[in-house]
Amino acid sequence: MTEPSAEGRDPEAVSKFVESFAAQLVEAGMQRMPARVFAALLSSDPGSLTSAELGEQLQVSPAAVSGAVRYLAQQHMVSREREPGSRRERYRVSSNQWYEALTNRDAVLKRWEHALREGVDSLGARSPAGRRLAETLAFFEFLDGEIAKVMERWRVHREQQYGADGVA
Numbered sequence: 001m002t003e004p005s006a007e008g009r010d011p012e013a014v015s016k017f018v019e020s021f022a023a024q025l026v027e028a029g030m031q032r033m034p035a036r037v038f039a040a041l042l043s044s045d046p047g048s049l050t051s052a053e054l055g056e057q058l059q060v061s062p063a064a065v066s067g068a069v070r071y072l073a074q075q076h077m078v079s080r081e082r083e084p085g086s087r088r089e090r091y092r093v094s095s096n097q098w099y100e101a102l103t104n105r106d107a108v109l110k111r112w113e114h115a116l117r118e119g120v121d122s123l124g125a126r127s128p129a130g131r132r133l134a135e136t137l138a139f140f141e142f143l144d145g146e147i148a149k150v151m152e153r154w155r156v157h158r159e160q161q162y163g164a165d166g167v168a
Contacts, residue, residue, distance in 0.1 A: 018043055018058075033060070037068040038077055041093040048081070048092035076104040096158070103151060109144050113137060 018039040025035035036058050041049055049057070051065045058065075069091050072078040077097060080089050094100065116137035123130040 014043055015057075031068075031071060033064050033068040034071040034075075034077075036060075037065060037091075038072055038093065041078060041091060042097075047094065048090040050083075050088055050090055054091070076101045095162075099151065099154060099158075102147065106144070106147070109140055109147075113140050113144070116140065 018036060021039040021042070022032070022035040025038065026032050030038075037054055040054055040057055041047065051062050051069070054060075054065045055062055069078060069080070072091075073080060077093065079092050079094070081092055082088070083090055116133050119133040120130050120137060123133060125131065125134055
């Protein structure tokens with residue numbers, strides 16, 4: 001059995017969680033390495049790790065960590081920050097990162113809506129393909145409005161549960 005870390009956590013149990021949660025993310029469509037890096041960051045007490053710390057914990061190369069972080073940053077799931085007085089970057093996941101990631105999807109939905117409107121215009125609203133695109137467009141417009149309502153309810157719920165700064 002592995003000795004507990006200084007924080008009283010069993011590294012083997014942490015590793016098991018990271019791999020298990022990463023597997024769930026992979027099953028949902030995320031690439032394997034970004035899923036592992038994200039799960040490692042999410043399960044770290046400070047919510048941030050350096051590339052070297054991630055590589056050591058996950059037993060992967062710096063290049064694998066770099067590619068995973070690049071993907072996660074593009075998805076608004078992690079942020080990069082410099083350590084004061086150092087060139088070394090830390091990668092951070094915020095306690096409110098799911099909210100941030102979903103909120104940033106708004107721009108993607110808007111682009112899809114625009115493209116679908118153009119498709120409906122190009123194909124004709126009465127053609128079978130045009131009707132299919134119009135229904136898809138209606139779904140995304142509906143989703144856009146519902147996400148905004150859910151996110152507002154989440155902000156209120158989060159503040160009630162965790163306070164204004166989001167810390168329990």
